[in-house]
Amino acid sequence: MDTSWEEFGWERIGHGMGRRRLPGWDATTALVAGARGVLLLDTGSTLREGAGIRDGARALLGREVTHIALSHPHFDHVLGTAAFPGTREAGDVRVYGAAGLTDLLGSGDGAAALRDDAVRHGVPGPDAAEAAAALVAPRHEVRDELTLDLGGGRRVLLANLGPAHSGHDLVAVVPGSPTVVFCGDLVEESGEPQAGPDAVPARWPAALDRLLALGGEDAVYVPGHGAVVDAAFVRDQRDRLAALHGGPAGV
Secondary structure (H helix, E strand, C coil): HHHCHHHHEEEEEEECEEEECCCCCCEEEEEECCCCCCEEEEEEEHHHHHHHHHHHHHHHHHCCCCEEEEECCHHHHHHHHCCCCCCCCCCCCCCCCCEEEEHHHHHHHHHHHHHHHHCCCCHHHHHHHHHHHHCCCEEEECCCCEEEEEEEEEEEEEEEEECCCCCEEEEEEEECCCCHHHHHHHHCCCCCCCCCCCCHHHHHHHHHHHHHHHHHCEEEEEECCCCEEHHHHHHHCCCCCCCHCCCCCCC
């Protein structure tokens, strides 16, 4: 399984784990595979992009995604979810999000806001409208922490660290040697951290403190945008955010 990640267009991060940097906004989508289940983190910006991720995961692993975790409610991370069979109604794909995300994505106003934001960023209007109309709200919310058992000893901790970059920030921590932390947009490497209208910048440094506590000094940190980084990079970003938006200096 691990020898084929690059051949299939994925960047291998660790045993049974890899990600793609999607075109356009350099957003991360990632896979974590266990013996019984496959977790996907974030689904892209359109149904077409989501279908490409779905087909790429199937080609690589020879099986379907069974769990989806949405890191936060921005168009480039959630609008592809409906491309995965079983994500709607009582389907067999379990979709997770931070507490409150179900109501937000399940509302007409939430879908319209995502559609409009996608169009402002260059997604063609028909593609944005199609994805927003099919928008999938999580049926499983994470209020603090939740551990997924994907089988074969592969466990993934989902942790609600928001509000910070958005009102609903979810990260995934995969224990191992090294531990791998999928950060969503709490960490960005290919550009400065973006604080949109739903951000709570004053709470962002504390969210990164908790992220570092969960991952540890030797972890691999996978940003929502950009190259893989280390704890020192996360700590530096945390301190710069604290200087900009308030908060004590890190230790």
